[in-house]
Amino acid sequence: MPEALIQVENLSRYYQNHRAVNRLSFTLCAGEVLGFLGPNGAGKSTTMQVISGNLAPSEGEVKIAGHDIIDAPREAKRHLGYLPEHPPLYRDASVDEYLGYCARLHCIARPAVATALAKVKAQCGLEASGRRLIGNLSKGYQQRVGIAQAIxxxxxxxxxxxxxxxxxPIQIREIRELIRSLGSERSVILSTHILSEVQATCDRVQIIRAGELIYNASTESLNQRHEVSFKIALRKAVDLAELSAIADVDHAEVLGDGRFRLIFAQDATPDALVASAAQLQWGLYELIPEQQSLEDLFIELTQDEEAGKA
Amino acid sequence: MIWIIARREFGAMFLAPLAWVILAVIQIILGYMFLTNLDNFFLLQPQLLQLQNTPGVTDIVIAPLMQVAAIILLMVMPLLTMRSIAEEKRNRSLTLLISAPLGMTEIVLGKFFGLMLFVLVLVSMLMLMPLSLYLGTTPDGGKLLSIFLGMLLLLGAFSAIGLYLSSLTENQTIAAVGSFGILLMLWIIDWLSESVSSGQSLLAYLSLLQHHESLLEGVFDSSDIAYYLLLITAFLGLTIRQLDRERLL
Structure with a gap:
C-alpha cells in the first residue's frame, strides 16, 4: 500500500456547542484525488480548515506526510497547498508580485522564484496576466491565481x-484538467457541490453529512456497483408482466405513455429485450441506458437524513 | 521569513495613497513649525547670550518640535496601524500566512517590523530638519541621537498598540478609534498625578509621553528604554495570543 499523505483520525470540531465535524477518519494516498461532497453546512470547509491548520481540532489528529499539524505545524504546512473557499488574495498587488510573495513565504529560495512563477503561471493559464492587478481580474482569473498560490x-x-x-464552463473544464494533472503526482482533496465534477475528476468520493462520513468509495466502484437500468418506449401496448418475464430483467415499472423502466441483473445486456421486441413487434423506438449517477446516490443518502429527522 | 513579511507590509502601505498623504501632511506641518521655532530662536538669541548655561538651539528649536510631532503622530499612527491585520481578516487573506510554514510569532513580528520600516522613513524625514541646522550652526549631536531613538521607541509603542487593536476586529475604523483611545489615555494618565498624592509615581510612570520627554532632553535613562521595550513586547505578545486563540474559536 502506498504511503498515506493525509491521515485524519477521529477528527471532531466544535463551535461552542455546535458540532461541525464528528469523529471523521480517513486517509489519502499519493496520486489520489479525493472528492469531498456534502450538503451545505455538512462540515466540508471546516474539515479542510482543520487539515490546513487554520482551525485547531477539538479532538482527534491530522497528519500530513507523517507530520502532525499541531505538534509539527511547520513541517506539515510545508507539504501542503491550500485554496480556501475565499481565495486569500491581495487585491492591490499584481499577479507576479503576489505569487512571488507566496513563493517566498513557502521557503522557495530567491533565485528559484522566477522559475517556480513561470511554471505555475503556465499551469494555470496566467501567462498573460502577470502584470495585472489582482483586484482588476475577473472572478475566474482570481480563482486561477488562488489555485496557483496553492501549488x-x-x-x-x-x-x-x-x-x-x-x-x-470552459474555465471549469480547464481547471478540471489541471486538477487531474495535479492528481497524477500529488494527493488532492477537492470539495465541491457539482457532482458531475467529482465523477469527472476524482478517484474516490466521500460524502459527509452533519459532520459524519456516510459514504466512502472509489468512483470506479460507484459506476459498477449499480444495476443496469434502461428506459424504453414502445409503440404497442404491452403488459408489464410480459416485460418482467424477459430473460435478465429483474424488475420492470411503468412510466406511462408507453414508457417503461427495466432494471437488469448485474452486468446483463438487453439482448433478450431487443430480440423479443423485434419478434413480437412491440415497436421499440427508444432504448436509453440509465446509470445510477452520483447525484441519485447523493440525494438518496442526504434524504435519508431528512426522513430520519421527520 | 519575518523580513519577507515586513517588506511586503512596507511595500503595501505605499500602494495606497494614505501613507504618502500622511508623510506629506506631517512634513508640511512640522516644517512650518520648525521655521516658526527657528524664528523664535533668532528673537530670543540676544537675551540668551546674556545668560549663563543657556539652552542651545537643540533645546529651543528641536525638542519642542519633536514634542508636537509626538502628539500629531499619536493621532496619525492609528490610521496606519488599523489596516495591518483587520484588513486581512476582512479579506480573509490571513489564511495565506497561516497556511504557510510560519509561526504566529513570525507573522506578527513581520507585520510589526513592516510598520517600523515606515516609522523609520517617517522619523528620518523629520530628522532632516534638525540636521539642516548643521548648515549654520552646530546642534548637539548626542541629543539629536537621543531624540531620534526616543521617536523610534515612542512610535514603536504606538505601532504595537495599534497592531493589537487591529487584531481584535475586522473593522478598520474600530481598530483606529480603539488604538487612538488607548494612546490618548496613556498620554493623559499622568495629568491626574499632580492632584492625587498616592499612586502618583505609578501614574506618571505609565504615561507614554513622560518617558519621551526625558529622551528629548537628551537624558538616556535605561528605565525609559525598558518602559518602551516592555510595552512593545507586551502588546506584540497579546497580538500573537489573540491570533492563536482565534484558531480555537
Whole structure:
C-alpha cells in the first residue's frame, strides 16, 4: 500500500456547542484525488480548515506526510497547498508580485522564484496576466491565481475548497484538467457541490453529512456497483408482466405513455429485450441506458437524513 | 521569513495613497513649525547670550518640535496601524500566512517590523530638519541621537498598540478609534498625578509621553528604554495570543 499523505483520525470540531465535524477518519494516498461532497453546512470547509491548520481540532489528529499539524505545524504546512473557499488574495498587488510573495513565504529560495512563477503561471493559464492587478481580474482569473498560490511550492498535498465556483464552463473544464494533472503526482482533496465534477475528476468520493462520513468509495466502484437500468418506449401496448418475464430483467415499472423502466441483473445486456421486441413487434423506438449517477446516490443518502429527522 | 513579511507590509502601505498623504501632511506641518521655532530662536538669541548655561538651539528649536510631532503622530499612527491585520481578516487573506510554514510569532513580528520600516522613513524625514541646522550652526549631536531613538521607541509603542487593536476586529475604523483611545489615555494618565498624592509615581510612570520627554532632553535613562521595550513586547505578545486563540474559536 502506498504511503498515506493525509491521515485524519477521529477528527471532531466544535463551535461552542455546535458540532461541525464528528469523529471523521480517513486517509489519502499519493496520486489520489479525493472528492469531498456534502450538503451545505455538512462540515466540508471546516474539515479542510482543520487539515490546513487554520482551525485547531477539538479532538482527534491530522497528519500530513507523517507530520502532525499541531505538534509539527511547520513541517506539515510545508507539504501542503491550500485554496480556501475565499481565495486569500491581495487585491492591490499584481499577479507576479503576489505569487512571488507566496513563493517566498513557502521557503522557495530567491533565485528559484522566477522559475517556480513561470511554471505555475503556465499551469494555470496566467501567462498573460502577470502584470495585472489582482483586484482588476475577473472572478475566474482570481480563482486561477488562488489555485496557483496553492501549488507554487510544489506540495505533495493540495487541498482545494470549491475551486470551480464562479468559473465559466470552459474555465471549469480547464481547471478540471489541471486538477487531474495535479492528481497524477500529488494527493488532492477537492470539495465541491457539482457532482458531475467529482465523477469527472476524482478517484474516490466521500460524502459527509452533519459532520459524519456516510459514504466512502472509489468512483470506479460507484459506476459498477449499480444495476443496469434502461428506459424504453414502445409503440404497442404491452403488459408489464410480459416485460418482467424477459430473460435478465429483474424488475420492470411503468412510466406511462408507453414508457417503461427495466432494471437488469448485474452486468446483463438487453439482448433478450431487443430480440423479443423485434419478434413480437412491440415497436421499440427508444432504448436509453440509465446509470445510477452520483447525484441519485447523493440525494438518496442526504434524504435519508431528512426522513430520519421527520 | 519575518523580513519577507515586513517588506511586503512596507511595500503595501505605499500602494495606497494614505501613507504618502500622511508623510506629506506631517512634513508640511512640522516644517512650518520648525521655521516658526527657528524664528523664535533668532528673537530670543540676544537675551540668551546674556545668560549663563543657556539652552542651545537643540533645546529651543528641536525638542519642542519633536514634542508636537509626538502628539500629531499619536493621532496619525492609528490610521496606519488599523489596516495591518483587520484588513486581512476582512479579506480573509490571513489564511495565506497561516497556511504557510510560519509561526504566529513570525507573522506578527513581520507585520510589526513592516510598520517600523515606515516609522523609520517617517522619523528620518523629520530628522532632516534638525540636521539642516548643521548648515549654520552646530546642534548637539548626542541629543539629536537621543531624540531620534526616543521617536523610534515612542512610535514603536504606538505601532504595537495599534497592531493589537487591529487584531481584535475586522473593522478598520474600530481598530483606529480603539488604538487612538488607548494612546490618548496613556498620554493623559499622568495629568491626574499632580492632584492625587498616592499612586502618583505609578501614574506618571505609565504615561507614554513622560518617558519621551526625558529622551528629548537628551537624558538616556535605561528605565525609559525598558518602559518602551516592555510595552512593545507586551502588546506584540497579546497580538500573537489573540491570533492563536482565534484558531480555537
Amino acid at each position: 507554487i511550492h510544489d506540495p505533495p498535498v493540495v487541498i482545494l475548497d470549491e475551486p470551480t465556483v464562479g468559473l465559466d
